[in-house]
Amino acid sequence: MVKEKKCELKDGLTIKYHANGKSVWSKGMIEFGQPEGYWEWYRIDGTLKRSGYFDKGRQVGTWITYDETGQPYKETIKP
Numbered sequence: 001m002v003k004e005k006k007c008e009l010k011d012g013l014t015i016k017y018h019a020n021g022k023s024v025w026s027k028g029m030i031e032f033g034q035p036e037g038y039w040e041w042y043r044i045d046g047t048l049k050r051s052g053y054f055d056k057g058r059q060v061g062t063w064i065t066y067d068e069t070g071q072p073y074k075e076t077i078k079p
Helices: none
Strands: 007-010 013-017 024-031 034-042 048-055 058-066 072-078
Touching: none
Parallel strands: none
Antiparallel strands: 007 013, 013 024, 024 034, 034 048, 048 058, 058 072
């Protein structure tokens, strides 16, 4: 059984947590029910895993994937 992620919504800022309910899984802004602006995803140990931008719910620009130490290792360009 998979435990649902905990989620907080504060002034448009959405923070989702890993199943442990303590460590942050992702955070970013929600506007009109869609991701907007800069978002980050984290591993359970707190290191940054991925980051990028949304425009009206669509991935745009450069998205960066980070290794286990939090260093960038891959960039993907979204049109």
